[in-house]
Amino acid sequence: MAISYQFLNKIYLRPPKACDVKHYVSWWNESFSNYLDLGSVTGTPSKSAVSEFTRQVQDGYVPGWFTIMLWDEYIGDIRVGYIRYRNIDWKKKRVEIAIRLGRKYWGKGIGKSAIGELLAHLFYEKGLEEAWLSVASFNQRAIRLYEKCGFTELNRKMDPTKPELTWIIMGIHRSKFAKLVI
Numbered sequence: 001m002a003i004s005y006q007f008l009n010k011i012y013l014r015p016p017k018a019c020d021v022k023h024y025v026s027w028w029n030e031s032f033s034n035y036l037d038l039g040s041v042t043g044t045p046s047k048s049a050v051s052e053f054t055r056q057v058q059d060g061y062v063p064g065w066f067t068i069m070l071w072d073e074y075i076g077d078i079r080v081g082y083i084r085y086r087n088i089d090w091k092k093k094r095v096e097i098a099i100r101l102g103r104k105y106w107g108k109g110i111g112k113s114a115i116g117e118l119l120a121h122l123f124y125e126k127g128l129e130e131a132w133l134s135v136a137s138f139n140q141r142a143i144r145l146y147e148k149c150g151f152t153e154l155n156r157k158m159d160p161t162k163p164e165l166t167w168i169i170m171g172i173h174r175s176k177f178a179k180l181v182i
Contacts, residue, residue: 093129
């Protein structure tokens with residue numbers, strides 16, 4: 001994996017390790033975060049999905065997943081969340097991203113740094129041209145974060161299973177990212 005260990009405000013990304021799995025499960029089980037990310041407090045992964053993720057981590061192959069690490073000179077490395085990419089469309093050079101931080105790390109600039117690191121990897125190392133994400137329309141904190149990172153609204157979609165829920169599709173092009181200092 002060519003992802004750098006470059007520090008951005010003491011934040012760096014690294015592939016998940018076996019010792020991270022319990023933290024991922026904890027983040028996946030945060031009800032309020034699930035509500036903000038999924039529009040449902042019951043959106044936890046199945047036991048089989050967790051087992052498959054654990055197996056992939058143990059095998060050293062978890063494509064697109066990164067643990068977000070915060071380095072503290074007194075404590076050392078702290079796991080604060082994860083960020084991932086998926087659904088690469090090589091023909092259109094587009095990719096979907098998603099991020100989840102532990103709740104106590106919200107509002108500290110960590111998400112912005114992690115997104116910047118991942119976008120740099122996707123645009124400059126993988127050669128992609130556009131990244132996109134979806135966010136619940138009521139999740140104003142996340143929308144503000146994505147806007148600070150240069151994302152703009154591309155579209156809105158009603159959730160097919162929850163008509164009261166609207167998803168905002170946001171995107172950023174490589175050329176816009178290149179002009180930003182994240």
